[in-house]
Amino acid sequence: MPLLALGGRLTYLGVVLAVTALRLAGCWLVVVARRRRGEFPDAAWVIGVQQIYRAGPTAVKVAQLLSTRLDLLPARVCQALSTLHDDAPPMPVDVARRLAADRLGQPLEALFRAFVPVPEASGSIACVYRAELLDGTVVAVKVRRPGIGATIAADLRLFRFGASMIANTRLMRGLPTHAAVAQLSAAIADQLDFTREAAALTSVADAVDEFAEVRVPRPHPRLADPARTGAGVLVMEFVPGLVRRTPADLGAPVAARAVESSLDAVYKMLFVDGLVHCDLHPGNLYFFPDGSVCVVDAGFVVALPPAAQRAFTEFFFRMGTGNEARCADLVLSTVELPEGFDDAGFRRELGALVRSVTGSRADQFELLDFSVRLFDIQRRFGLYADPQFVFPLLGLLVLEGAIREYHPTADFQGLALPHLMRAMFAPTPR
Template sequence: MRERDRFAQLVTLLGRHGMRGLSAKLGFGSPDDGQFVDARPDAVVALLRDIGPVGVKFGQILAMRSDLLGPQWINALSTLQDRVPAVPFEEIAPAVEDAIGGDLDSYFSSFDREPLAAASIAQVHAATMLDGRSVIVKIRRPGIGAIVDADLRLLRRFARTAANRIPELARLKPDELLSQFAESLDREMDLSAEGRSSDSIGAFLAPLGVRTASFEWELSGRRVNVQQRLIGTPATDLDRAREAGVDLQAVARTYAQAILRSIIFHGQFHADPHPGNVILLQDGSLGFIDFGAVGTLLPRRRDQLVQLALSIASDDVAGVADILMIWAGDPEVDRDRLEFALGELIDSFKDVVLSNVDLSKIFEQVFRLLREFQLALPPDLALVLRTLLTAEGFVRRLDPAFNIADELAPVARELIAERTSLITLKKEAKKIGVALARATLSTPEIIGQIDKFARTGKIPVTISATDLQILSRAFEKKPASNPGVIPAALLISAAILSSDWPVLAVCSAAAGALMILRTWIHRNS
């Protein structure tokens, strides 16, 4: 009953923000509520705010998808801030004590009543351990779990209905977006996940002079984490850093190397490295905090990125198109027009000196091209590009003369060395060996099929139900787009499925007649 009431509230919110036409299109309102028109970005942002934590978080995920949404939408969604009124200390204290299994006085010599920050999922308090160490205590808001679970289920229902009824929204792949969103939300709800990421990424970045907070694991779990408080100058206050004599050029280099290397070599990276999550520490090192948003780049995906870079470097436009099509799920596109557009894009920046490369402008062109051809990126790559854009913007603020060539060169050398190392070559040789072994084991079956064909003159053909459905959908969408498909199918079918010449002659005559008839209809329509 509670979910039904909440569902009614969401439908009411659609009407309140001028989206009764959208509600009717989804089947939740009267057909007389108006025609569906594109919702205004500002109205959608207001709607997401009113929905609450799940709406705000989902809007923030959408704000990272410049491959799906234009600048007007991205700018509007980027205004969604995850700031809410704090939960009173009288309600937070019992929640912390329940999570750590004891009174606050048993573990902390002091615990600030006023939070440092309050968000929709958790809020943060400063505290001091009994041994005098300064820590941060992050506690999940009481009751937030039930709210998030219920709203997420309802959002999935809305998304499935929208994808089925509104083609304009189906292009956004709401199921895929919501899967990414659910994973991100589940991770954020588990406060111990932040600690594990901080430890893993921190261990990788330590040799570069980057530190992350250590966690008190005896007190940390899903509902609460207790972490070291890093002391230094916030990267949001660069004037103060300059006055303190901080070498911002050195900070820019360290920061850039940390982001690039964690993405390329570690495969796990801080996905929200904005200045608010960076601290210039007193010992001159760099501190990364708040690992609530973390991205992962699997080796397979990294190899695809390397293939993409090599294709771009060698002017292999077809190779670039192949990778993009794989990422987008191989949709129907005008391949010639896509390759022409990619060629123009590559030509526009291939002769630019690396030190003058502006990633934001390049990404803007790439995103525009992806939207034009409706080629959506996989969520993990969308997060990588958004992270690089965030990092590039911050680096430019730290050092306007930053030379990206100096930072990319050593990374490229290490990547080449890694891919040509004996260990990597040995792994690739092992994969080839396994493939050959599988082929060898299949040899008797292959020979058997050849022998059967030699004896009977027939080739067994299997067509899956999925393939038939795809073919059926193609004809439903574009029944006259390929006038030669049916005649060609008749010819191929006759050749494969029959050695009877009269049957072949009949099929050929039918194919010819169909082609002449369809051509005449096409010319006179």
């Protein structure tokens, strides 16, 4: 992005920040005048969320990713940020058609019988269109927005600069600010990379292929080549009927079956294949009236290194069996110990946490509560785990938030056990 444009972006973000400060100050004066200071935090988060939308797509993406980072932020902050949705106005029809043709390398008429210009989905990074190939196959065409790469790159430079300015302040001292910013920046940049997403879709589809009731749209074998995905267009299978269905729409038995199918597939991906879909919110996970499931959008899929996969798998297994000493060993193996670390105190508190969930009934175990308590213990002892250990837990948390209302008594630990056993006792590759 040219320096002039970068300066303009910085000016715009400065205006958004100034307006945010003024609105927060005004809100504070109102609650003080009304003697309702206790209402300020909730009102402040409403203002903050509104201003994040005004700051643009990068700010929304950063906030969405931070909403899952219970290892870094308090649960209340994460909950407030989780209300952000990545919706954006669709691209003009002529722009979408021109971009699709240019990036596919042929006129649309040479490839499609029909190309529906009204998008099936419209996000800040891309829009997804329904099209019909000349042979009658219906496909989804994901088109990256023009100029979005330069905008996000500029915003991320400003984001990193701002983070470096506050990293050593009293508020941020002790937090792994630089590492967290690098992780968030990489995750957002990866969502611009359609070649990477096509490969991730294939990996996820292969991993869940044994589950007949779970579907993942695969990239088109001919039109999703690296030249086209690299240009910013991804052609893949089209899955009809992707609408948000409530538990009442499905009925309790169907909803329960869909949830258990989802957990079965996700646990197999995680423990056996080392794949984490970190973004299984309701917009990426769909339930159908027959109890089947569709998983979409592989823009934020993490492939765990074997050592991290093994460590997380064993932690989850040992947690279920009550081996608190080994759980502590595994957590400590993923962190750098601060000077003066209280090993005995940490093991005592982690042991109490593990004992509190071991043997819990299905309706008693809540992964969110467990994770909040685990991350709170880590923070109090000055520990920040390696992201390769944290991502699986965060991915499961996003999934739990998406499915808990559909099957409140789902046995999260019990459904994991077959896949844990398969992974723990599989022969080690030579």
